[in-house]
Amino acid sequence: MKINQELCVGCGQCLPYCPMGAIERRKDTSQINWDECVECGICIRQVKCPVNAIYEPKETMEWPRSVRKVFSDPTSKHENTGVRGRGTEEVKSNDVTARFKRGFFGIALEFGRPGVGTRLGDVEVITKVLAEEGIAFEVANPLTFLMEDVRTGIIKAEVRNEKVLSGIVEFVIPQENLEQVCTKIYESAGKANCIFSWALISRFEPDGKLPVIERLKKIGIKPSQNMKVNVGLGRPLRED
Ligand code: SF4
Ligand code: SF4
Missing domain, CATH: 3.30.70.260 (ACT domain)
Structure with a gap:
């Protein structure tokens, strides 16, 4: 993701939403650290940016950067x-x-x-x-x-x-x-x-x-026992 520096008013609303801490305050605007951003899309989906400054540039979908979105969004x-x-x-x-x-x-x-x-x-x-x-x-x-x-x-x-x-x-x-x-x-x-x-x-x-x-x-490994049960969700259980 990127933030349009012409539009951003630096309100900071988007900062706490980023799970990577990749959005940084710079003087009067905010910027996304391009290297740290994993393209999860949370900032664009969840933040009501008052000026619609957050956008997905075409490079996001270009190889090899495109793998970020696939694994993170x-x-x-x-x-x-x-x-x-x-x-x-x-x-x-x-x-x-x-x-x-x-x-x-x-x-x-x-x-x-x-x-x-x-x-x-x-x-x-x-x-x-x-x-x-x-x-x-x-x-x-x-x-x-x-x-x-x-x-x-x-x-x-x-x-x-x-x-x-x-x-x-x-x-x-x-x-x-x-x-x-x-x-x-x-x-x-x-x-x-x-x-x-x-x-x-x-x-x-x-x-x-x-x-x-x-x-x-x-062998010295102490496992924590957890169970994952898929109840419902409409998926049939498999037989042995
Ligand atoms: S929410 Fe929008 S205007 Fe506010 S800092 Fe983030 S990108 Fe800039
Ligand atoms: S796409 Fe995800 S990682 Fe990148 S700036 Fe937005 S919230 Fe942060």
Whole structure:
């Protein structure tokens, strides 16, 4: 986004809305830090600018800057997956997507957050390690489309410096690989130059037990147990 400096009266109403703190006061007007703006569109959707000074310039939709909007603006649709938001029917919603079957775990690494975001190149620190482990990244995921080669986990050079609100790396592992893969992620986390959260998605066993918890504790990882249940929303549950 940009602010038309001829129109802006510097009222400051738009400043608190920006989740990246990218709008700055300058003397009598406000300006958007072009490098920090992730093109989430909140300022143009939510702020009632008294003089309509905020606008979306055509460069916003030009490659490679266009990836910012795709990952940061929940109203935009990813052209490869056709999904809005972060462009993926998340592995976390396994009850409707059936991304993984019994005998497997889903893993989702969510890079960036409102307030900090992430450069797409920062994701690579972890995806390269995962690629060395032979991980097959989820095909229907927008971050996978940005890899130069899924066998290396390297992100395309032209998008590495693009900043987004958040992006999610997803994959599925056989249950027997749990300790090996989780240890690698744990060891590599400190090298990542951005914040990321890590979700391991497991199904309950038929007897109601969740053995993954004890397995994680044995390798020094103390998981926080959360549950995501898609109630209603008109989406049929998948069968095993
Ligand atoms: S709300 Fe509009 S006029 Fe006020 S500072 Fe922001 S861009 Fe300028
Ligand atoms: S598009 Fe989003 S990140 Fe950019 S200035 Fe507006 S609110 Fe901030």
